[in-house]
Amino acid sequence: MITKKQMQDLAKKHGTPLFIVDHDEIRRNYAQFKKYLPRVQAYYAVKAEPMPEIVKTLYKAGASFDVASMPEFMIVHEYIKGMPDKKRLAWIWDKIIYANPIKPNETLKELDQYRPLVTFDNLEEIHKIKKYAPHAGLCLRIRVPNTGAVVELSSKFGASPGEAVDLILEAVKQGLGVEGLSFHVGSQTTNFENYVQAINLSADIFKEAKERGYDKMNLLDIGGGFPAPYDSSVKPFQELAEKINAELERLFPDPKIEILAEPGRFMIATAGTSVMRINGKTVRDGKTCYYVNDGAYHTFSGIIFDHQHCNVYSFRKGKKTENCSVFGPTCDALDVISSAMPLPTDLQLGELLYSTNMGAYSHASSTWFNGFPPAKVVHINK
Numbered sequence: 001m002i003t004k005k006q007m008q009d010l011a012k013k014h015g016t017p018l019f020i021v022d023h024d025e026i027r028r029n030y031a032q033f034k035k036y037l038p039r040v041q042a043y044y045a046v047k048a049e050p051m052p053e054i055v056k057t058l059y060k061a062g063a064s065f066d067v068a069s070m071p072e073f074m075i076v077h078e079y080i081k082g083m084p085d086k087k088r089l090a091w092i093w094d095k096i097i098y099a100n101p102i103k104p105n106e107t108l109k110e111l112d113q114y115r116p117l118v119t120f121d122n123l124e125e126i127h128k129i130k131k132y133a134p135h136a137g138l139c140l141r142i143r144v145p146n147t148g149a150v151v152e153l154s155s156k157f158g159a160s161p162g163e164a165v166d167l168i169l170e171a172v173k174q175g176l177g178v179e180g181l182s183f184h185v186g187s188q189t190t191n192f193e194n195y196v197q198a199i200n201l202s203a204d205i206f207k208e209a210k211e212r213g214y215d216k217m218n219l220l221d222i223g224g225g226f227p228a229p230y231d232s233s234v235k236p237f238q239e240l241a242e243k244i245n246a247e248l249e250r251l252f253p254d255p256k257i258e259i260l261a262e263p264g265r266f267m268i269a270t271a272g273t274s275v276m277r278i279n280g281k282t283v284r285d286g287k288t289c290y291y292v293n294d295g296a297y298h299t300f301s302g303i304i305f306d307h308q309h310c311n312v313y314s315f316r317k318g319k320k321t322e323n324c325s326v327f328g329p330t331c332d333a334l335d336v337i338s339s340a341m342p343l344p345t346d347l348q349l350g351e352l353l354y355s356t357n358m359g360a361y362s363h364a365s366s367t368w369f370n371g372f373p374p375a376k377v378v379h380i381n382k
């Protein structure tokens with residue numbers, strides 16, 4: 001764990017706003033994932049935080065990758081370059097899944113040379129893949145309950161379980177190979193039953209496909225959604241892992257069926273720390289307001305895009321706190337980190353504040369709005 005002293009030293013050396021990525025923490029998260037889900041290969045969802053340094057650390061640790069665009073694919077492709085063709089083709093499915101069910105034609109054309117593994121969830125996409133990426137392996141994304149997830153995804157993607165086998169058979173009829181199924185239970189899922197239901201739905205679809213003559217599916221991708229321990233209400237990962245393992249054991253006992261997952265947030269959330277500086281201060285309607293140099297258009301973009309509630313802390317010890325407002329640096333009234341953050345009311349201009357568990361969906365969606373650049377990034381324990 002990064003210490004307060006380290007944060008202050010790094011802020012002094014590099015200035016603020018600062019985004020610190022702790023690679024020891026990334027390795028710990030990956031090791032924890034493998035420890036509790038030994039049968040599951042983790043394909044890190046690059047979108048959670050796409051820095052090449054992070055991909056490198058996870059690659060070295062043994063992870064694979066879930067990408068959703070050509071630029072993300074190319075970050076991982078770095079590790080294919082120079083491989084002999086034969087090895088490259090064997091490697092690609094083991095290391096990358098292109099998990100965006102909707103792909104532009106140009107992307108499919110470009111991807112085809114790599115014979116990638118790609119997801120799909122509708123008929124039009126089958127026609128596109130047939131035309132532009134006939135060498136791809138397919139994985140059907142199905143729609144599963146997202147009950148209780150902080151970020152819901154089931155309204156945008158996923159074939160309904162009732163049409164799943166029709167779509168699989170149609171793809172096969174067109175000469176494409178369908179390798180298996182994937183789903184996403186919703187991001188930051190604290191309702192572990194979602195995984196149980198989704199694995200059960202998948203088992204039903206495997207069975208129906210077999211009954212209707214297709215028995216070549218050998219992959220189940222249980223997606224992302226694994227919750228980061230943002231607060232004490234999040235149940236331990238081990239508890240979720242035990243549930244998943246039990247269902248996999250019961251419904252997919254055949255070791256030839258490969259089990260994949262696409263954890264994003266789980267791998268990276270706890271590895272990111274923000275340090276910011278107070279640039280302004282006033283009292284409005286009796287409430288102390290601090291204006292800091294990072295905000296909702298920058299590292300705290302998750303407040304808008306990811307339903308995040310971020311905690312901001314003072315470096316001072318044991319001070320009495322009151323609910324304060326913390327505003328970002330831009331002129332937009334939307335640029336608010338919190339309107340009820342417990343902070344001491346006597347903080348001075350120039351003082352530093354920090355925020356932990358900031359690794360996922362934060363710097364990744366930072367903008368340049370109002371002329372303020374994204375926070376400077378520092379990697380530690382690389």
Ligand SMILES: *Cc1c(COP(=O)(O)O)cnc(C)c1O
Pocket residue numbers: 045047048066099100184186187188223224225226262263264265266
């Ligand atoms: C965003 C996304 C993920 C990662 O989700 P997390 O909740 O961060 O684990 C995985 N798979 C797909 C297809 C995604 O869109």
